[in-house]
Amino acid sequence: MRSFLYIGFFVFYFGLFPVDQSEAPLFFELPVEFDETLQKSSVGEFMEDGFIAPVSIELVSDEGNPLFYSSSIRTTVCDDEICEIMYVKLYWDLVGEYVGFDTLVKHPLTKFDHEPFTHVDYERLHELLKNEGSILKFKQKDELIDKEKVRASDVVDGTTGATSVEIKKEVVEGALYSSYTLWHLAYNGKVKNMITEQTALRIDDQLLKQLLNSSRSGYKLFAFHNFEEKEYQVYRKYWLSALKNDMPLTRKYILNNLPEKIWNTKNAQEDVCALFSYYDVNTKTYLLNKLKKTANVSARSLEYISDGLTDLNSNQTKQFLSLVRNRKEITPNTKSNIAQASDNKNFKYSYLIDEYERNK
Amino acid sequence: MSGINRTAVCHFFSAVNSGGFAWIKYILGLLFFLFVYLQTLSSVSAQELVAKETGLPDFQLAGLDGELIRNRDLTGKVVIIDFWATWCGPCLKSFPAMVEVQDRFLENEDVIFLYVNTLEFPGREADYIREFLIKKGFDIPVYLDRVTPNADSLSEKLGITTLPSKFILDKSGEIRYQDSGFLGNHQEFVEELTGIIHGLLKL
Numbered sequence: 001m002r003s004f005l006y007i008g009f010f011v012f013y014f015g016l017f018p019v020d021q022s023e024a025p026l027f028f029e030l031p032v033e034f035d036e037t038l039q040k041s042s043v044g045e046f047m048e049d050g051f052i053a054p055v056s057i058e059l060v061s062d063e064g065n066p067l068f069y070s071s072s073i074r075t076t077v078c079d080d081e082i083c084e085i086m087y088v089k090l091y092w093d094l095v096g097e098y099v100g101f102d103t104l105v106k107h108p109l110t111k112f113d114h115e116p117f118t119h120v121d122y123e124r125l126h127e128l129l130k131n132e133g134s135i136l137k138f139k140q141k142d143e144l145i146d147k148e149k150v151r152a153s154d155v156v157d158g159t160t161g162a163t164s165v166e167i168k169k170e171v172v173e174g175a176l177y178s179s180y181t182l183w184h185l186a187y188n189g190k191v192k193n194m195i196t197e198q199t200a201l202r203i204d205d206q207l208l209k210q211l212l213n214s215s216r217s218g219y220k221l222f223a224f225h226n227f228e229e230k231e232y233q234v235y236r237k238y239w240l241s242a243l244k245n246d247m248p249l250t251r252k253y254i255l256n257n258l259p260e261k262i263w264n265t266k267n268a269q270e271d272v273c274a275l276f277s278y279y280d281v282n283t284k285t286y287l288l289n290k291l292k293k294t295a296n297v298s299a300r301s302l303e304y305i306s307d308g309l310t311d312l313n314s315n316q317t318k319q320f321l322s323l324v325r326n327r328k329e330i331t332p333n334t335k336s337n338i339a340q341a342s343d344n345k346n347f348k349y350s351y352l353i354d355e356y357e358r359n360k
Numbered sequence: 361m362s363g364i365n366r367t368a369v370c371h372f373f374s375a376v377n378s379g380g381f382a383w384i385k386y387i388l389g390l391l392f393f394l395f396v397y398l399q400t401l402s403s404v405s406a407q408e409l410v411a412k413e414t415g416l417p418d419f420q421l422a423g424l425d426g427e428l429i430r431n432r433d434l435t436g437k438v439v440i441i442d443f444w445a446t447w448c449g450p451c452l453k454s455f456p457a458m459v460e461v462q463d464r465f466l467e468n469e470d471v472i473f474l475y476v477n478t479l480e481f482p483g484r485e486a487d488y489i490r491e492f493l494i495k496k497g498f499d500i501p502v503y504l505d506r507v508t509p510n511a512d513s514l515s516e517k518l519g520i521t522t523l524p525s526k527f528i529l530d531k532s533g534e535i536r537y538q539d540s541g542f543l544g545n546h547q548e549f550v551e552e553l554t555g556i557i558h559g560l561l562k563l
Contacts, residue, residue, distance in 0.1 A: 052445075052447075052479055052480065052481055053482065076448075079450075080449070081542060081543055082540060082542070083447070083449070083450060084522045085522070085523075107521070114522075
């Protein structure tokens with residue numbers, strides 16, 4: 001009787017007052033807990049060709065900390081025979097990178113045969129949308145299908161014989177136009193601009209730290225884009241860490257924008273050169289060029305570079321030797337590294353050192 | 361109401377088990393049977409709804425000059441409704457075939473064609489649509505799906521998310537034909553629709 005009572009109570013309670021469904025989207029890449037405490041605010045809207053309603057962008061924050069952006073979108077997807085209204089919710093991070101999507105209540109995504117997407121289809125769509133370099137980026141809508149083949153094979157779903165293999169491999173089968181439309185929404189330039197403008201407007205110390213401490217490369221680069229001289233002083237460990245660990249684009253941005261006042265100090269130069277062995281080939285070249293234009297290069301900085309001398313390419317070796325030539329003093333370790341590189345039979349450019357020694 | 365406070369529920373059941381609130385058992389039992397009864401009622405309602413769904417829900421459409429048309433104006437007529445939008449290529453592609461069918465029944469007052477503009481781009485109002493159709497060379501009776509900006513539209517009530525969507529109603533208002541898209545076979549389409557309309561006129 002007691003268990004019957006309990007079951008009755010629960011059935012009755014949840015029948016009348018269903019527990020709110022989790023708001024977590026189908027796919028979402030950021031470590032965010034979705035609950036009712038998140039605040040949403042509209043940050044702007046725009047109209048685009050092919051849209052039947054303006055695209056409104058919403059910022060989602062937690063206790064004032066911006067977390068991500070989202071937009072519930074209603075757009076048209078047409079092929080030669082039918083047009084569909086597609087309802088979808090897209091999510092972007094704070095710098096406008098796609099991070100996930102969701103369907104809207106009562107509007108599952110469907111294929112052109114009106115079959116709803118399966119879970120595998122949704123997963124494939126998410127993989128496509130994560131791929132910023134998708135082949136769809138370079139395609140116009142009318143290039144998706146070979147019209148001659150459509151007529152020959154009477155294909156209507158748009159992803160069989162008439163679609164090139166390279167496109168077919170990336171899109172959801174039977175949903176070519178939906179895939180195309182959604183990819184171009186996820187990487188819409190207007191959305192990205194609006195989001196980066198809005199995030200930049202909200203930059204303060206707290207958000208800057210949030211961005212710098214993030215594991216997302218785009219966040220760090222965005223933070224550096226919003227650095228002024230003062231921030232390079234305050235957040236020294238962050239930009240040094242980014243030089244060591246981050247992507248080449250970020251490293252180049254930092255080296256290019258490091259204020260002269262900081263770069264011309266011995267400490268900063270040496271800290272940057274101490275990381276030389278971590279740099280990719282382009283960053284190494286960029287740093288050597290920067291040092292060439294620098295009036296006072298410290299002996300210790302050159303020593304750090306000499307530690308990786310045998311990893312340099314021909315031009316870099318020449319640049320390094322030129323820097324050494326222009327200095328009155330070099331450290332004993334630098335001398336030793338140069339000598340060892342000269343004797344190293346595996347170092348392809350040891351002859352450049354020999355030439356340097358002869359012309360010294 | 362969002363969620364349930366589990367601690368409160370545990371306390372509640374402890375109190376019930378300890379016999380402190382014996383009367384609550386009876387109330388809960390009563391509520392449970394009430395719940396089961398309501399569930400039974402709602403499933404009956406659902407069956408009735410299915411029966412009703414074979415006809416169109418109550419609606420109002422507005423002509424480009426503002427004249428209104430309602431369900432009751434269509435009683436006793438075979439009605440062909442074509443949902444379309446100016447941005448929908450396949451809709452426009454189907455118009456010549458639709459017009460050919462319409463011309464076949466021009467003299468028959470028991471056959472009405474309604475070209476219902478729906479899901480339109482913002483800003484494309486009556487004047488735009490009128491101009492658009494003149495440019496495209498279509499002389500068709502167009503109605504707007506939304507009489508006022510906040511009114512429910514017929515396409516929403518019918519859950520239409522694909523265009524073109526075509527419906528044919530018999531004289532009693534029952535939906536007898538429903539199709540979406542246009543495959544492009546003009547003559548086949550004309551003959552199919554003509555046959556259906558003739559069949560419904562005989563009923």
